[in-house]
Amino acid sequence: MTSTHQQTAFTNTNFRLDGKVAIVTGGASGLGFYYTxxxxxSGAKVLVVSRKAEAWPTVKEFAQAVDGQVAFLKQDLTADLAPTTIVQTALANFGQIDILVNNAGLQRRHSWIDFPETDWDAIIQINLTAVYRLSQSVAKVMAPQHAGKIINIGSMQSFRAGKFISPYTASKHAIVGLTKAYADALAPDNIQVNALAPGYIDTPMTASxxxxxxxxxxxxxxxxxxHWGDPTELMGVIVFLASSAANYITGAVIPVDGGYLLR
Known part of the structure; x- marks a missing residue:
């Protein structure tokens, strides 16, 4: 079989995202805001999808400061029509979809003997099922254009145990499997699927x-x-995976953890 791939010269513009459109779930707060x-x-236009609108003014102010374009959608990712609504909103605002960052997630802590099944269901729905459903819908847009980047957000619990957060650990292990399966399935359509796995990052959620x-x-x-990671230390990896500089990387899970997994 002869490849039809055409080599192109590498320049620093390979890291730019000008003319690209990204969707970031949970992109208005926490680490998601840093991805946005x-x-x-880097030049991308961004649709921020979140359940709440409180943080939108801060995102909008940042976008204006850097001459960026951003749109917002208030959406429960577990709703039946969520993937369709998100795709239609992105296309209505920007006319295309080039990048999907599946960032939104949920974690709850209990001992194994007391873990409510309702919490298991809620975590799996948002951390795994919603990622699968939105990725499938977005891939249907990317495949005909023969280009696209899907970036899933894993965790240290993609590799390790978490005795008080078993459904979260299960979902983040599963994200690795989904990343690899979709990377293989979508490679013929020139869609790269990778995951970023943040380590221990200095955020309000880790303050305790x-x-x-x-x-x-x-x-x-x-x-x-x-030292604990700074949220800004995740930004370069998101840009890299979203850019043409990473065109030959797919199915990878990249820890950004200061070497945490080495010990």
Missing amino acids: KALLL LQADPKRNQEILAHIPAQ
């Missing part, structure tokens, strides 16, 4: 861990880089 900022800074002297020291002792 990174894409906007950092405030616990014993747990904080345990975590730091596990990180060769000797």
Whole structure:
């Protein structure tokens, strides 16, 4: 079989996303806001999808400051028509879809013996089923254009155990499997599917861990880089995976963890 791939010269513009359109779920707050900022800074237009609108003004202000274009959709990702609504909104606002960042997620903590089945269902629905359904819908748009990037967000729990967060761990292990399966299935359509796995990042969600002297020291002792990650340290990897510089990378799971998994 003869490949029809055409080689092109590499320049620094390979890292730019000018003219591209991205969807970021949960892209208005937490780490998702940093992914949105990174894409906007690199020239992409972004549809931010979230359940709440409180953080939208901050995102809009940032987009205006960098001359970026952003649109917003308030949407429950587990709703039956969510994938269709998201795709139609992106196309209505920007006319195309080139990048999908499946960032939105849910975590709840309980001991194994007390873990409510309702929490299991809620976590699997948002962390896995919604990712699968939206990826499938977006891929149907990307395949005819013979180009696209799907970036799933994993976790350290994509590799390790989490005895108080078993459904979260199950969902993040499954994200790795889904990433690899879709990477294989969509490769003939020139769609690359990869995952980013953040390590221990300094965010409001991890403030309680950092405030616990014993747990904080345990975590730091596990990180060769000797510090919690800053959210900005995830931005370059998102841009790279979304760009043409990563065209020959698919099915990869990239930890951004300061070496946490080494120990």
